[in-house]
Amino acid sequence: MRRLSWFNTVSLSLGFAFLYLPMIILITYSFNEGKLVTVWSGFSTKWYGELFRNEAFLNAAWVTLKVAVMSSSIATVLGTMAAYVMVRAGRFPGRTLFSGMIYAPLVMPEVITGLSLLLLFIAIGLDRGVLTIVLAHTTFSMCFVSVVVSSRLVTFDQSLEEAALDLGCTGFEAFRLVTLPIIMPAVVSGWLLAFTLSLDDLVIASFTSGPSSTTLPIKIFSAVRLGVSPEINALSTIMIGLVTVGVIGASLTSKRSIAKRQKDEQEAIQ
Amino acid sequence: MKRLGLILVPYLWLLALFLVPFLIVLKISLSDTELAIPPYTPTLDIAEGWEGIKTWWAGLDLENYTWLASDDLYWKAYLSSLKIAVISTLLTLIVGYPIAYGMSRAPDEWRPTLMMLIILPFWTSFLIRVYSWKAILSNEGLLNQLLIYLGIITDPLVILNTNVAVYIGIVYTYLPFMVLPIYSALERLDESLLEAAEDLGCSRFTAFWLVTMPLSKQGIIAGSFLVFIPAMGEFVIPALLGGSKTLMIGKVLWEEFFSNRDWPVASAVAVVLLLLLIIPIVLFQRNEEKQREAQK
Numbered sequence: 291m292r293r294l295s296w297f298n299t300v301s302l303s304l305g306f307a308f309l310y311l312p313m314i315i316l317i318t319y320s321f322n323e324g325k326l327v328t329v330w331s332g333f334s335t336k337w338y339g340e341l342f343r344n345e346a347f348l349n350a351a352w353v354t355l356k357v358a359v360m361s362s363s364i365a366t367v368l369g370t371m372a373a374y375v376m377v378r379a380g381r382f383p384g385r386t387l388f389s390g391m392i393y394a395p396l397v398m399p400e401v402i403t404g405l406s407l408l409l410l411f412i413a414i415g416l417d418r419g420v421l422t423i424v425l426a427h428t429t430f431s432m433c434f435v436s437v438v439v440s441s442r443l444v445t446f447d448q449s450l451e452e453a454a455l456d457l458g459c460t461g462f463e464a465f466r467l468v469t470l471p472i473i474m475p476a477v478v479s480g481w482l483l484a485f486t487l488s489l490d491d492l493v494i495a496s497f498t499s500g501p502s503s504t505t506l507p508i509k510i511f512s513a514v515r516l517g518v519s520p521e522i523n524a525l526s527t528i529m530i531g532l533v534t535v536g537v538i539g540a541s542l543t544s545k546r547s548i549a550k551r552q553k554d555e556q557e558a559i560q
Numbered sequence: 561m562k563r564l565g566l567i568l569v570p571y572l573w574l575l576a577l578f579l580v581p582f583l584i585v586l587k588i589s590l591s592d593t594e595l596a597i598p599p600y601t602p603t604l605d606i607a608e609g610w611e612g613i614k615t616w617w618a619g620l621d622l623e624n625y626t627w628l629a630s631d632d633l634y635w636k637a638y639l640s641s642l643k644i645a646v647i648s649t650l651l652t653l654i655v656g657y658p659i660a661y662g663m664s665r666a667p668d669e670w671r672p673t674l675m676m677l678i679i680l681p682f683w684t685s686f687l688i689r690v691y692s693w694k695a696i697l698s699n700e701g702l703l704n705q706l707l708i709y710l711g712i713i714t715d716p717l718v719i720l721n722t723n724v725a726v727y728i729g730i731v732y733t734y735l736p737f738m739v740l741p742i743y744s745a746l747e748r749l750d751e752s753l754l755e756a757a758e759d760l761g762c763s764r765f766t767a768f769w770l771v772t773m774p775l776s777k778q779g780i781i782a783g784s785f786l787v788f789i790p791a792m793g794e795f796v797i798p799a800l801l802g803g804s805k806t807l808m809i810g811k812v813l814w815e816e817f818f819s820n821r822d823w824p825v826a827s828a829v830a831v832v833l834l835l836l837l838i839i840p841i842v843l844f845q846r847n848e849e850k851q852r853e854a855q856k
Contacts, residue, residue, distance in 0.1 A: 298665050301658035302674070308655070309681055309735065312692035315702060319695065327695045328702060372570035379567055388567075391574040397841050399793025401810045402830045405817060406581035409827070413584055429577040432570070490685050493795055497817075507687050514800065518695045526688040533684045541676060 313530060320523035327518040337524040347509060347525065354489060354506040357420060361427035362484035368428065369435025369484070370477055376436065377443040395433045403430055404497030411498065418500035426498040427488040434487060435480035442476035475544065482540070486533075589827035590620040600824050624828035633812070634829065638836065640807040644723065644798075645791040648730035652787045653780065655731055656738035660779075661772075663739070664746035678743075682736045690729050690800050697725050697801070721803030729797040734790065738783035745779030746772070778851045785844035792837060809833050 294302070320338075324331035341347060372392060379385075395403065407426045408418075416422060446469070454464035470477070492507040499505060506525075513522055591600040628634045663674045681689060696702050697720040704716040719725050749772065757767035795810035802808070809829065817826040 294662070294666060298662035302662035302666070305655070305659035305662070306677055308732070312696060312732070313689070315696065316692040328698065328700050328705070368570050368573055371566055375567050375570065379563060382567060384571070388571055391578050395578060397789050397837070399790070399810060399833060399837070401793055401795055401813050402834060405813070405826060405830055406585045407577065409584045409588060410577070410581035425577060429573070486683055490687065492687055510687055514691050514694065522691065526691070529688060530684050534680065537680055537683050
C-alpha cells in the first residue's frame with residue numbers, strides 16, 4: 291500500500307482546512323447566544339427560533355423551492371432532448387448555432403444573462419414574477435443538463451435501441467423502455483445539478499424577479515451586504531446540513547446500485 | 561417528422577430565451593438614454609411599417625461605446641477586473657496544485673472520500689461560502705483576533721473591503737474548478753515515468769519539474785480557464801468582500817443598471833465584456849478539443 295509523504299499530508303490537510311474551516315466557523319457561530327458573530331457568548335438555539343418566526347424568509351424559501359422544482363424539471367426534459375439531438379440527430383441545418391447556444395450559457399457571465407433576459411421580458415411586456423425566474427433558470431440550467439446527459443449518451447450502445455426497434459417498438463417506446471432506463475443516472479444527476487443551480491442563483495434571479503417574488507438568495511444578499519447576521523448563520527447551517535445529507539445519501543445509493551449491478555452481472559455470467 | 565419536433569423544441573427555446581435577448585442587448589447598447597419607460601430611445605414601432613423601421617435604424621449609433629471609451633471609469637474597471645482575475649487564477653493554481661497532487665498520490669481507498677470532500681463545497685450555496693469569510697476577515701474578525709492573540713500583530717489588519725479579500729473569496733469559491741481537472745490529469749500519469757527519471761539521475765524535484773508538470777499541463781490550462789472566465793464577470797464576491805475601491809466590471813454593470821438606471825450604457829458594458837471573454841473561451845475550447853483528441 292502506498293503511504294502519503296509528509297509533503298502531501300501537509301498540503302492535503304492545509305487544503306481541506308482552508309475549504310472547511312470557514313463553514314465550520316459559520317456553523318459554530320450560528321449557535322452563539324449574542325448578536326455579535328465574532329464574540330462567543332454562550333450556546334443558544336435562539337436564532338433558529340427567530341428564523342422560523344421570520345415570515346419574509348419563509349416566504350422567500352417557498353418561492354425559491356417552487357422555482358427550483360419547476361425550472362429543474364422543465365430543464366431536465368429540454369436538456370435531455372437537446373442532448374439527444376446533439377448526439378443522435380446527425381447533421382441538420384443550424385447545428386453549429388445549436389451547439390453554440392448549448393455551450394455559450396455555461397460560460398456566459400451571469401450579469402449578462404440576467405440583463406439580456408430582463409430586457410427581453412420588458413420588450414414583450416411580460417410582468418416579472420415567479421414565471422420569469424422559472425423561464426430564466428430553465429434556460430441556463432438546461433444547458434448543464436444537456437452536457438451531463440450527452441456525456442452518458444455518447445457511451446451508450448446504440449444497437450440496444452436498434453434491437454428494440456426491430457422487435458416492434460415505436461421510436462418513443464424504444465426510448466422509454468431501453469434508452470431512458472440506461473441514461474437515467476445521468477438524467478437524475480442533471481436534474482439535481484439544475485435544482486441546486488436554481489436554489490443558489492442570486493444574479494439572474496435579481497434581474498428577473500418582481501417585487502412579489504423575492505427568492506432566498508436575494509433575501510440573504512440584501513441581509514448580509516451590510517454585515518454579518520446570526521439569523522443568516524442559522525439559515526446557512528440548515529442549508530449546508532441539507533446539502534451534506536443529500537450529497538452523501540446520493541453517493542451511497544449510487545455506490546450500492548453499482549455494487550448490486552456488478553453482483554447481478556456476475557450471477558448472470560455464472 | 562418526430563425528429564423535427566425533437567430538434568425544434570429545444571432549438572426554439574434557446575433561440576427565444578438566449579439568442580433573441582442577446583440581440584436586444586446589442587440593440588439597446590446602440591440606443592440613447594431617455595427618461596421614460598422603457599428608459600431608452602428609439603423603440604421599434606412595427607405598426608408604422610417601413611417608415612418606422614427606417615427611423616428606428618437611423619436612431620441607432622455608437623454613442624454609448626464612445627462614452628465607454630472616453631470615461632476612464634470603464635477602462636479602469638475592465639483593466640482591474642482583468643488584473644483581479646489573472647492574480648486570483650494564479651493564486652488558485654498555487655493553492656490547488658498541491659491539493660490535486662496530494663490527492664493523486666493518496667492511497668486508492670481514500671480517493672473517493674477525498675473527491676467527495678472537494679465536490680461537496682461545490683454543491684453548497686456559493687453565496688453562503690462567500691459570506692462565511694465576512695466574519696473571519698473583518699477588523700474585529702476571527703483572523704485578527706487570532707493574530708493579535710498570538711502576538712504577531714498589535715493593530716488589526718484591514719482585509720475586508722479590500723482587493724485582498726476579493727482574492728481570498730475567488731480562490732476559496734473556485735478552488736474545486738482548479739483541483740478537479742489537475743487531479744484528473746495527474747491521476748492518469750504513469751508512475752513508472754517518474755521512476756525512470758529518478759533512475760536516470762534526476763532528483764525528485766527535477767523529476768517533478770521535467771515529467772509531472774508538463775504531463776499535467778492540460779489540466780492546469782483547463783482549470784485556469786474555469787477560474788478565469790467566471791472571475792472576470794464576477795459580481796457577488798466584489799459586492800460582499802470588496803470595498804468601494806474594488807472596481808470590477810460585473811459590479812459596474814450591476815450599478816449602472818440598478819442604481820443609475822442607464823440601460824443603454826449597461827448594455828454596452830455587457831457587449832464589451834462579452835467581446836473580451838470570447839478570446840479566452842475560444843482558447844479554452846481549443847484546449848478541450850486537443851485533450852479529447854489526445855485521449856483517442
